Amino acid sequence: MFPTGCDGWHLGLNRTDNKKLTAAELYKSRLQIRHEDFNIVFKGKKLTQQYAVDQWAKVEAGCLDWDKNAQDHSALHNVARISGD
Numbered sequence: 001m002f003p004t005g006c007d008g009w010h011l012g013l014n015r016t017d018n019k020k021l022t023a024a025e026l027y028k029s030r031l032q033i034r035h036e037d038f039n040i041v042f043k044g045k046k047l048t049q050q051y052a053v054d055q056w057a058k059v060e061a062g063c064l065d066w067d068k069n070a071q072d073h074s075a076l077h078n079v080a081r082i083s084g085d
Contacts, residue, residue, distance in 0.1 A: 027055040
């Protein structure tokens, strides 16, 4: 779908203002309709649907992982606080 082999989202990817770029922001940008620019994503027909679903699943999985890790960290913090460490 991307003949130039563009990279997808990865950790450490930054926006132009040097803030971290989230996967959701990157894929929102790629799926945005721009009438003056050619967008290969919208020429893919069924591949466009698969691409959108795959990227949504990637973003949701990242959110779930973050929630899980945040809960683990919070639980460890509470145990340390209770035990006085």
